[in-house]
Amino acid sequence: MRYCIFLLLLFLSLSGNHLAKAQSNFYETNTIQEIKIYFEESNWDEILDDLFVAGDEERLMGSVEINGERFDSVGIRYKGFSSVSVNRTKNPFNIKLNYLKDQQYDGVDKIKLSNVIQDPSFIREVLSYEIARQYMPASRANFAEVYINDEYWGLFTNVQSVNKEFLADNFSTVDNPFFKCNPEDLDLDGENSNLSNSPGTDIENYKGLYELRSDEGWDDLYELIDILNNNPSEIESVLNVDRTLWMHAFNYALINFDSYIGYAQNYYLYKENDVFHPILWDLNMSFGVFRFTDASEHFDGFTIRQAKAMDPLLHHESVSVLPRPLMRNLFANDTYRRMYLAHMRTIIKENFENESYKTRATELQALIDPSVQTDPNLFYGYQEFKDNLTETVSQTIDYPGIFDLMDDRTDYLLDYDGFSGAPTIEQIQPITQSGEVWVTAEITNGNNVILAYRAGGNGNFTKVKMEDDGNQNDGAANDGTYGAQIPNPSNSIQYYLYAENDVAGRFAPERAAFEHFTLQTKIGVGQLVINEFMASNETAVSDEEDEFDDWIELYNTTNSDVSTAGLFLSDKVNNFDKFELPDVIVPANGYLIVWADEDGNQGPLHANFKLSAGGETLMLNYADSTVIDSISYTNATTDLSFARKPNGTGDFEEGLHTFNGNNDFSATHPTFVESGVKIFPNPAAEKLNIHFEDKTPNQLLIKDLNGKLHLSKQINLNQEWVRVSVGHFPKGIYIVHLVFDDFATAEKVIKL
Numbered sequence: 001m002r003y004c005i006f007l008l009l010l011f012l013s014l015s016g017n018h019l020a021k022a023q024s025n026f027y028e029t030n031t032i033q034e035i036k037i038y039f040e041e042s043n044w045d046e047i048l049d050d051l052f053v054a055g056d057e058e059r060l061m062g063s064v065e066i067n068g069e070r071f072d073s074v075g076i077r078y079k080g081f082s083s084v085s086v087n088r089t090k091n092p093f094n095i096k097l098n099y100l101k102d103q104q105y106d107g108v109d110k111i112k113l114s115n116v117i118q119d120p121s122f123i124r125e126v127l128s129y130e131i132a133r134q135y136m137p138a139s140r141a142n143f144a145e146v147y148i149n150d151e152y153w154g155l156f157t158n159v160q161s162v163n164k165e166f167l168a169d170n171f172s173t174v175d176n177p178f179f180k181c182n183p184e185d186l187d188l189d190g191e192n193s194n195l196s197n198s199p200g201t202d203i204e205n206y207k208g209l210y211e212l213r214s215d216e217g218w219d220d221l222y223e224l225i226d227i228l229n230n231n232p233s234e235i236e237s238v239l240n241v242d243r244t245l246w247m248h249a250f251n252y253a254l255i256n257f258d259s260y261i262g263y264a265q266n267y268y269l270y271k272e273n274d275v276f277h278p279i280l281w282d283l284n285m286s287f288g289v290f291r292f293t294d295a296s297e298h299f300d301g302f303t304i305r306q307a308k309a310m311d312p313l314l315h316h317e318s319v320s321v322l323p324r325p326l327m328r329n330l331f332a333n334d335t336y337r338r339m340y341l342a343h344m345r346t347i348i349k350e351n352f353e354n355e356s357y358k359t360r361a362t363e364l365q366a367l368i369d370p371s372v373q374t375d376p377n378l379f380y381g382y383q384e385f386k387d388n389l390t391e392t393v394s395q396t397i398d399y400p401g402i403f404d405l406m407d408d409r410t411d412y413l414l415d416y417d418g419f420s421g422a423p424t425i426e427q428i429q430p431i432t433q434s435g436e437v438w439v440t441a442e443i444t445n446g447n448n449v450i451l452a453y454r455a456g457g458n459g460n461f462t463k464v465k466m467e468d469d470g471n472q473n474d475g476a477a478n479d480g481t482y483g484a485q486i487p488n489p490s491n492s493i494q495y496y497l498y499a500e501n502d503v504a505g506r507f508a509p510e511r512a513a514f515e516h517f518t519l520q521t522k523i524g525v526g527q528l529v530i531n532e533f534m535a536s537n538e539t540a541v542s543d544e545e546d547e548f549d550d551w552i553e554l555y556n557t558t559n560s561d562v563s564t565a566g567l568f569l570s571d572k573v574n575n576f577d578k579f580e581l582p583d584v585i586v587p588a589n590g591y592l593i594v595w596a597d598e599d600g601n602q603g604p605l606h607a608n609f610k611l612s613a614g615g616e617t618l619m620l621n622y623a624d625s626t627v628i629d630s631i632s633y634t635n636a637t638t639d640l641s642f643a644r645k646p647n648g649t650g651d652f653e654e655g656l657h658t659f660n661g662n663n664d665f666s667a668t669h670p671t672f673v674e675s676g677v678k679i680f681p682n683p684a685a686e687k688l689n690i691h692f693e694d695k696t697p698n699q700l701l702i703k704d705l706n707g708k709l710h711l712s713k714q715i716n717l718n719q720e721w722v723r724v725s726v727g728h729f730p731k732g733i734y735i736v737h738l739v740f741d742d743f744a745t746a747e748k749v750i751k752l
Helices: 044-054 124-132 164-170 218-230 232-237 241-253 304-308 325-331 334-353 356-373 382-387 402-414
Strands: 011-016 032-038 060-066 069-078 093-096 110-114 141-148 151-159 178-180 267-272 275-280 424-433 436-444 448-454 462-465 481-486 492-500 505-508 515-520 528-534 550-556 567-570 591-596 615-622 627-634 641-645 651-655 677-680 687-692 699-704 709-714 721-725 732-739 744-751
Touching: 032 093, 032 151, 032 356, 044 060, 044 069, 124 141, 124 151, 124 356, 141 356, 151 356, 218 232, 218 267, 218 275, 218 325, 232 325, 241 275, 241 325, 241 334, 304 402, 325 334, 334 356, 334 402, 334 492, 334 505, 356 382, 356 402, 424 492, 424 505, 424 515, 436 448, 436 492, 448 481, 462 481, 528 615, 528 627, 677 744, 687 732, 699 721, 709 721
Parallel strands: 032 141
Antiparallel strands: 011 515, 032 060, 060 069, 069 093, 093 110, 110 151, 141 151, 178 267, 267 275, 424 436, 436 481, 448 462, 448 492, 492 505, 492 515, 528 550, 528 641, 550 591, 567 615, 615 627, 641 651, 677 687, 687 721, 699 709, 699 732, 732 744
């Protein structure tokens, strides 16, 4: 940050990269929920069986009571694959509270209850998710006593859905390309959702292998597949590699092979900041229950003894009987391979070497013991429930004792090449001098040291090599102290270090990049301003859900990125902590839109208040009452906005909106001039390419002939072209607006 750093608040802390939001107590791990399901039909079980066999995900309507709170007109169906059977009494449930009504329980509108059929211990899924959440975004999970028509049906696991609410908790967006990576028909001898390019170049061939959960994204998925398979050296441009290595490390450490490893399924992909992030799913067969394949040497299955000594690098050192490019092509990179083993070492040391998992497993079993004892539909006996913590329970298959499996697995991995011999990283110091920031650290036994940093928020980390040359604020050359500069830093800097030698690697902090160091200062008055807002929006601008809600535009007046960490918006004087902004980055001279609609489930940038058309005070502030900007207004006119003119600094004037753009002219009725822009193909069916020959615009808008906004996109400085998807647009004629600092262009395009 080359503008002045006000040392009002300066601290160095360890923090997670997930957004700090209030989360539902419905998934509090140390609680047992009570869920009562009511059906009017006496043959409800036959109806649900028939719906499941039909496979069309239709639901039977009923009522649900959750911890005493009643919900009517709820949609219910069975969920799962092998865990469901028409010959089984205790089947897993998918309950949709908002089936016919807009209703939620504690912020949750979809409930997923698993019947624990593959786990005599009952705790595998809940314990596994609890471990995973230390290192990556993962679902919350606990237990629920389920009743049907007031008859106790048994104890189930209650697992948070990976849906928009999950994305809102863990990302800065909710509407980007989003895939569930489970094939429509699981092929036990096939590739399934393995991200191989075997299906070819026609995207239609991939649509049975992955389930699109967003409006668009097939081209994005194919781009990931293409680069992963054909140009893996560029994989960081499309994939969060660190998150992927954490996922693999978790799966191999806990022998969770009903995952990408085994049949290449049970994970999600969500795209944010131009890269895909993998998300774990379906951990009910962790701790060695799934042993049918590893897609490598044990392609035809493996024993509990082999599970204990499963080589975590078989897909590097041996064969991939079925393609696993998300492992094999990453492990081919020496640094990625050492990072992967460093992550696995962290998981083992923090949970298994110290035996803390045993304490936690015992606590969870004690919590649910009474519920298991009285469960009328147990798949295993109560004694098997008790025994399976420590010893193998044999029924249809052998279910390994969790302690027995992991004690031996821990011993095996701690002796594995790459677990020991890592460098040490000590005395990490951020140095601030005249608005410039450097980071130094003492490194022992390392020959490659990396500093990764970002400007707060949920963005991608930039990596730079740290040097011990005496020119990086690192003292004398070759003294063991390494340094690197963070150029043009923000008011919030998140960073971590990685050091390696030819044997092993180490992160600082150990849980990086999910956790990281933070250097943060408050912004000053005038650096981030309320630039425009609309308090009565009926037809002007719609949000991601095509709803016309109130909105607030913030503008970064500086030449550096600004983080919103610690900032609040409020429409009430003296209520300084009404809506905490998520930690996102407003780019230099860029804009951020917050929807004032009381609908946080639509995303983290949807505030918990609405604006009054009759007038009120709107504030941007810190919780300690430090006001960064405020505006009082009266009598807002429908579909007109209040905007600062000149942009970012002037007084507010009411008029035509310039949503997410410069207020010094109207983006709705701009002055059009020639600017050497090329738009093709035109007509377009799926993608539209827009090239800028002379100058890069700030913003791209696409509207229909009625003026409805269909797309709004910020454009980075010096970007020479953009590609946007129009496949979901209705057929017709559209106007492409390109908004520059002092003028705009427009071009008609036809959507086929």
